[in-house]
Amino acid sequence: MKALYFAWVRERVGLAEEELAPPASVATIAELIDWLRNRGENYAAAFGDDRTVRAALDRRHAKPHERIAGAREIAFFPPMTGG
Amino acid sequence: MRILRLQKEPFELSAEIASLTAGRDVGALVTFTGLCRHEGRLLGLEIEHYPDMAAAEIARVVEEACGRWPLDGVLVIHRYGLIRPGEPIVLVATTSRHRGEAFAAAEFLMDYLKTRAPFWKREHTRAGLGEWVGAREEDAQAAEKWGS
Numbered sequence: 001m002k003a004l005y006f007a008w009v010r011e012r013v014g015l016a017e018e019e020l021a022p023p024a025s026v027a028t029i030a031e032l033i034d035w036l037r038n039r040g041e042n043y044a045a046a047f048g049d050d051r052t053v054r055a056a057l058d059r060r061h062a063k064p065h066e067r068i069a070g071a072r073e074i075a076f077f078p079p080m081t082g083g
Numbered sequence: 084m085r086i087l088r089l090q091k092e093p094f095e096l097s098a099e100i101a102s103l104t105a106g107r108d109v110g111a112l113v114t115f116t117g118l119c120r121h122e123g124r125l126l127g128l129e130i131e132h133y134p135d136m137a138a139a140e141i142a143r144v145v146e147e148a149c150g151r152w153p154l155d156g157v158l159v160i161h162r163y164g165l166i167r168p169g170e171p172i173v174l175v176a177t178t179s180r181h182r183g184e185a186f187a188a189a190e191f192l193m194d195y196l197k198t199r200a201p202f203w204k205r206e207h208t209r210a211g212l213g214e215w216v217g218a219r220e221e222d223a224q225a226a227e228k229w230g231s
Binding site for chain 1: 117130131132133135136139140161172173193196197198199200201202203204205215216217218222223
């Protein structure tokens with residue numbers, strides 16, 4: 001699946017986007033975040049220890065418990081500050 | 084009539100609202116414009132966004148507003164890129180037969196856009212790009228008051 005990173009999540013990861021191929025055991029957004037945290041310090045810094053970072057599956061807001069199967073695009077970003 | 088736009092360029096309020104009212108039998112028009120503040124130090128705000136989701140999310144929020152109130156028209160324009168102090172960032176305009184629903188829908192749209200539309204502001208100062216603006220708890224509370 002394609003992963004997109006925005007704002008300070010993008011800066012800390014060091015990438016705007018990449019292809020992810022998590023193992024089949026990674027079923028939910030929360031599990032994907034845990035898997036990413038273990039990929040390197042940049043990911044650990046981006047995702048931190050709490051649930052500040054938000055996610056969207058195929059351009060819709062999604063909660064940590066939601067399943068990633070079938071999604072083509074996942075995005076990670078800080079709480080929004082538009083308007 | 085629904086007009087939703089994401090754009091880099093500034094916009095002109097009077098020209099934008101004319102498209103909502105021209106030739107239409109509208110009783111109430113409410114507009115909200117969000118502006119970039121100077122705060123004594125800013126050269127501007129740099130707004131990053133997630134283009135495809137921003138368009139989709141704004142459309143969903145507008146759909147929700149149209150389901151809650153009988154609106155004749157909705158206009159939402161949100162800018163991205165570098166925005167100078169004094170320039171507009173966002174415009175929400177609603178039209179309806181009477182003022183109550185236009186006021187309520189405009190406030191709802193702004194409260195929802197603040198917490199759901201994927202835009203992120205960053206301060207632009209003389210030293211270059213600075214801090215990311217943090218989300219405000221007041222904005223989350225404002226959105227929650229409308230229920231889900």
